[in-house]
Amino acid sequence: MFTERFRSHHDAEHGLEVLLGKPKGHVQRLLSMKPWSAVEAKLRNPPSGKARGIYIHVPHCDTLCRFCNLNRKERKGADMDAYTGYIIKEINAYGAYPYIREQAFNAVYFGGGTPTVLSTAQLSRILEALHEHIPLAEDCEITVESTQHNLGTEKAAALAAKGVNRFSIGIQTFSDRGRKVLGRTYSGEKALEDLCALRTAFKGTLGIDIIYSYPDQSIEELARDGEICVSSGVDSVSFYSLMIHQGSALAASIDRGETRFVRDIQWDRERHHRFYTGLVESGFTLLELSKLVRPGKDAYQYIHIQYEKGDLLPIGSGAGGRIGGLPIYSMAPGRRFVSSGNEAYDRYYRLLGELQFGLYDPVRLARFLGPAVEKGISEKIQELSGLGYLVPIPQSSAWSLSPDGVFWGNNIAVEVLKAAIAAKQGALANV
Numbered sequence: 514m515f516t517e518r519f520r521s522h523h524d525a526e527h528g529l530e531v532l533l534g535k536p537k538g539h540v541q542r543l544l545s546m547k548p549w550s551a552v553e554a555k556l557r558n559p560p561s562g563k564a565r566g567i568y569i570h571v572p573h574c575d576t577l578c579r580f581c582n583l584n585r586k587e588r589k590g591a592d593m594d595a596y597t598g599y600i601i602k603e604i605n606a607y608g609a610y611p612y613i614r615e616q617a618f619n620a621v622y623f624g625g626g627t628p629t630v631l632s633t634a635q636l637s638r639i640l641e642a643l644h645e646h647i648p649l650a651e652d653c654e655i656t657v658e659s660t661q662h663n664l665g666t667e668k669a670a671a672l673a674a675k676g677v678n679r680f681s682i683g684i685q686t687f688s689d690r691g692r693k694v695l696g697r698t699y700s701g702e703k704a705l706e707d708l709c710a711l712r713t714a715f716k717g718t719l720g721i722d723i724i725y726s727y728p729d730q731s732i733e734e735l736a737r738d739g740e741i742c743v744s745s746g747v748d749s750v751s752f753y754s755l756m757i758h759q760g761s762a763l764a765a766s767i768d769r770g771e772t773r774f775v776r777d778i779q780w781d782r783e784r785h786h787r788f789y790t791g792l793v794e795s796g797f798t799l800l801e802l803s804k805l806v807r808p809g810k811d812a813y814q815y816i817h818i819q820y821e822k823g824d825l826l827p828i829g830s831g832a833g834g835r836i837g838g839l840p841i842y843s844m845a846p847g848r849r850f851v852s853s854g855n856e857a858y859d860r861y862y863r864l865l866g867e868l869q870f871g872l873y874d875p876v877r878l879a880r881f882l883g884p885a886v887e888k889g890i891s892e893k894i895q896e897l898s899g900l901g902y903l904v905p906i907p908q909s910s911a912w913s914l915s916p917d918g919v920f921w922g923n924n925i926a927v928e929v930l931k932a933a934i935a936a937k938q939g940a941l942a943n944v
């Protein structure tokens with residue numbers, strides 16, 4: 514049914530934007546810009562009562578990985594003390610508003626870049642400011658992303674003492690050859706040794722990122738990565754098929770013919786299935802399309818807030834978030850883009866977010882757009898089930914994804930959205 518794979522949630526979001534005829538993100542932002550005073554008006558009012566989080570962005574990395582085009586830059590020469598001060602100033606400023614103080618936050622996420630390029634002392638100061646100025650729920654999930662070389666067991670223990678209870682470590686592969694292709698520091702052996710040390714020392718939630726389908730990846734390399742995910746005792750694994758982003762060093766190397774990269778759907782699918790089924794057979798379950806968890810070990814509250822379009826305070830240069838329904842992009846001290854938001858579009862994005870979790874229940878899915886779309890969604894689910902992508906869950910009105918369904922998960926989500934939009938339009942036309 515599908516010929517080109519949407520590899521990420523962002524690909525599916527783009528598919529949705531096309532379906533809605535919506536202007537591209539940056540055009541949309543420019544068309545609907547609002548002054549910061551619109552956010553301040555929200556901040557002076559009571560909170561909505563919905564789950565809420567904080568996203569803190571640290572765009573610096575020691576070295577840039579060859580495949581990466583995230584919002585990051587080399588740390589070289591950056592004044593990290595000044596950056597720490599900027600983040601703390603933003604935390605303090607937000608903390609003064611009633612909207613912030615009157616409801617506890619459920620998740621804090623330090624992303625990047627590599628947040629742990631900040632020293633233990635710098636990160637501790639930020640965490641202290643958070644505890645002092647922002648009400649955090651008792652079970653607040655506090656995640657820090659890191660590369661391995663920026664996070665030893667001592668630093669992890671010091672951050673855990675300040676409330677960090679979840680680490681997300683970018684490993685990508687334990688294969689020496691693969692690490693070289695992807696531009697990772699360390700050997701695979703050292704990566705494994707450090708991961709095991711961290712697992713032993715840190716009692717909170719530990720997740721890692723793995724990339725599959727990188728140039729010339731053998732099934733043996735892939736199988737070994739899967740076995741280590743199981744044996745190392747990590748709680749969750751985010752697994753991504755390598756994306757070649759224009760502008761990355763790897764894309765340039767492929768273009769110049771220095772790196773050979775031949776990948777077709779079957780080759781990618783074989784690697785996906787091998788990795789996915791290996792972990793599922795070892796007790797992992799699907800949390801979202803690109804994340805497998807040991808049951809009960811990683812709630813990942815942050816992603817729920819993000820997909821539900823809940824409030825996320827954006828802090829730091831390059832942080833995106835939203836307050837009271839207004840999307841905000843923080844660029845630098847004193848420079849932020851605010852757009853007006855669109856409740857009608859948000860319903861479709863929330864439906865797309867729900868579909869990331871891989872559970873297809875027409876009644877539940879219809880609640881985002883109203884009962885009139887339930888039949889259209891239900892018929893599409895039946896069709897996708899007939900094609901082997903969805904499997905009915907016994908004694909339930911819901912379907913789960915087959916391994917092929919997980920592989921095509923973002924394409925399937927867009928198909929269901931297409932059916933929902935058609936049903937919604939049909940219902941409106943009949944009014």
Ligand code: SF4
Pocket residue numbers: 573574576577578581582583585625626627660683
């Ligand atoms: S993958 Fe992570 S560590 Fe590597 S350049 Fe990108 S943000 Fe930095």
